[in-house]
Amino acid sequence: MKAKIVQWKYAWLGLLSLLLAGTAFAADVKVTIEPNLISLLDRAVLKVEFIDTKGESVDIPSVEGLKIEHMGSDRQYRMIQGKTTSSITHKYLITPSKVGTFSIGPIIAKYKGGEKKLTAQLKVIKPEDDEEAQQISEMMFSSVETDRTSPYVHEPFTLKLKVYVRDGIQLDGRFGLQGGIPESGLDGEPSWDIVNQNREERDRKIYTVYTLTSTIKTLTAGTFSFRPEIQLNVVVPRQQRRPFGMDDPFFGDLFGRQETRPVILDCNRLDIQVQPIPEDGRPDSFTGGVGILDFQVSAGPTRLKAGEPVTVKMRITGEGNLEKIMPPEVKSIEGLKCYDVRTVSTDNPQEVCFEQVVIPGSDDIKELPEIAFSYFNTQTADFRTIRRGPFPLNVEPSARASAQVMAPVDTALVRETRVLGHDIAYLKPAPEQWTQNDGPANRTEEAIRMVYLLPALITALAGWISLRRQRLANNEALARRQKAPGIARKHLQDAEKAIRKNDPAAFYEALWNALCAYFAHRFNLSAGAISGATVAERIPEEKEVIEQLFSAIEQRRYGIRDNTESPADMTENLRRLTTLLKTCERMKR
Numbered sequence: 001m002k003a004k005i006v007q008w009k010y011a012w013l014g015l016l017s018l019l020l021a022g023t024a025f026a027a028d029v030k031v032t033i034e035p036n037l038i039s040l041l042d043r044a045v046l047k048v049e050f051i052d053t054k055g056e057s058v059d060i061p062s063v064e065g066l067k068i069e070h071m072g073s074d075r076q077y078r079m080i081q082g083k084t085t086s087s088i089t090h091k092y093l094i095t096p097s098k099v100g101t102f103s104i105g106p107i108i109a110k111y112k113g114g115e116k117k118l119t120a121q122l123k124v125i126k127p128e129d130d131e132e133a134q135q136i137s138e139m140m141f142s143s144v145e146t147d148r149t150s151p152y153v154h155e156p157f158t159l160k161l162k163v164y165v166r167d168g169i170q171l172d173g174r175f176g177l178q179g180g181i182p183e184s185g186l187d188g189e190p191s192w193d194i195v196n197q198n199r200e201e202r203d204r205k206i207y208t209v210y211t212l213t214s215t216i217k218t219l220t221a222g223t224f225s226f227r228p229e230i231q232l233n234v235v236v237p238r239q240q241r242r243p244f245g246m247d248d249p250f251f252g253d254l255f256g257r258q259e260t261r262p263v264i265l266d267c268n269r270l271d272i273q274v275q276p277i278p279e280d281g282r283p284d285s286f287t288g289g290v291g292i293l294d295f296q297v298s299a300g301p302t303r304l305k306a307g308e309p310v311t312v313k314m315r316i317t318g319e320g321n322l323e324k325i326m327p328p329e330v331k332s333i334e335g336l337k338c339y340d341v342r343t344v345s346t347d348n349p350q351e352v353c354f355e356q357v358v359i360p361g362s363d364d365i366k367e368l369p370e371i372a373f374s375y376f377n378t379q380t381a382d383f384r385t386i387r388r389g390p391f392p393l394n395v396e397p398s399a400r401a402s403a404q405v406m407a408p409v410d411t412a413l414v415r416e417t418r419v420l421g422h423d424i425a426y427l428k429p430a431p432e433q434w435t436q437n438d439g440p441a442n443r444t445e446e447a448i449r450m451v452y453l454l455p456a457l458i459t460a461l462a463g464w465i466s467l468r469r470q471r472l473a474n475n476e477a478l479a480r481r482q483k484a485p486g487i488a489r490k491h492l493q494d495a496e497k498a499i500r501k502n503d504p505a506a507f508y509e510a511l512w513n514a515l516c517a518y519f520a521h522r523f524n525l526s527a528g529a530i531s532g533a534t535v536a537e538r539i540p541e542e543k544e545v546i547e548q549l550f551s552a553i554e555q556r557r558y559g560i561r562d563n564t565e566s567p568a569d570m571t572e573n574l575r576r577l578t579t580l581l582k583t584c585e586r587m588k589r
Helices: 002-023 440-474 476-500 504-522 532-538 540-558 567-585
Strands: 028-034 037-039 044-051 066-080 083-096 100-111 114-125 140-146 157-166 171-177 193-202 205-216 222-226 230-237 258-264 270-274 286-300 303-305 310-320 336-338 342-344 351-360 371-377 382-388 394-396
Touching: 028 100, 028 114, 044 100, 044 114, 066 100, 083 114, 140 230, 140 270, 157 230, 286 382, 310 371, 351 540, 476 504, 476 567, 504 540, 504 567, 532 540, 540 567
Parallel strands: 037 114, 286 371, 303 394
Antiparallel strands: 028 044, 044 083, 066 083, 100 114, 140 157, 157 205, 171 230, 193 205, 222 270, 230 258, 286 310, 310 351, 336 351, 342 351, 371 382
């Protein structure tokens, strides 16, 4: 009996092993498209099938001209030659928008135990017997034109794109630009705006016409080809079309009587020959302006003292490459300090504004030099130069136009001290040995002597103060030299406040005031006479630091300002200036 039980046990184990062997199947993934040949207004289904393994939906690479959407998945079990297999199939709906042969992939499918890279092919045609597809080009099309066929480099020109839609065709109102624009050589990405919508008659048919425009500028000369591909979303009736995906029940109730379909319209090709700016006849004052432009300049204040700033405002207006124009500038002459030109923001797209600060160093400056602006006129195809100025100035001498050398202090104020010796009559002879008496009587005598000496000390102190005041009154250079540290300290405190407020403009204004005030008082000069060269000449040991500080501060005050200036940067510049002033204070000159 036990033997039979053992035999039945081994028989069941063998049968179980056979069943397990029958169900074993190698995991795999495959991709198919059904059908792989369709008409323009048909659709296809891409299937990613995971066989005997688990698999999630995959990312299908985008393909120009095809819209691919994940539509879900299903699971199937099959018995093949006694073996049980299972599969998970993810389905993707493919909607073409133009004809052609398309390669989809690589599709990377990951599953337990491996990974595969797969591709699939789809061909989209517009057959002659497909009347609906053949009529697309007659029902909807587009055309592109321009206002200038031979513009110059940097000269703006307008592309006008017209989209024609046959009366009765329903759209969802969205437009898309798929391509047909040069990938390089353009100044920025074109931006299209719908500027008009009207109705036109063509060949006895009524069309709704949408007009889109874009302003184009090129960075180089050469031939640029434009053939924009406009995609429209058309509402198409589907009840008379053949069923999608053959008899696949996946499409059973998914679509109704109509659907939205993307369609890319046919368009003509527009070639534009862009000309270079001529080299012959190009003036030195040409700064890159191209178009039809005007130039205006103002300067002020025109009545000022030496060392005070004058702001020159320049304005260029018109049609052209305004944002690419390099600013004209006041040419530096002897006695006139010129800072970098900076751009001033404006809300008017038809203008660009600049400012330049100049400082006359003395009353010898009677005017600001003429400013010339040259540009290339695209209408007349030649260079034009606009001159503004010169600009008269009324510069008055500064309150302290130059250093003053004062006379030495009157010798009558210096009292001569003589040592008296033989005229002293001693009341008693000196003792052979002196002894110190720290008793109360002695301390009282010392206090009495101090009381007697106090008026003399006060008189001496008052005399010294009076003598010092008189000396400073007669020597302005010395008086200003002693005031220099205190005046600079006040401006440095203002700079510290500006750092806490994160205000770079106020910070560098305070730093300049400290630098200018200190050295103007130290050398008894006017504020307008202070410059990096002037100070470095008198303190050559610190020439490099002085020139760097002056340059950094001046450019941030009057030149191109750095909007990314951080509190750490400002703190470092404050430290550098403070160190310089302390070093200069230790110098005996």
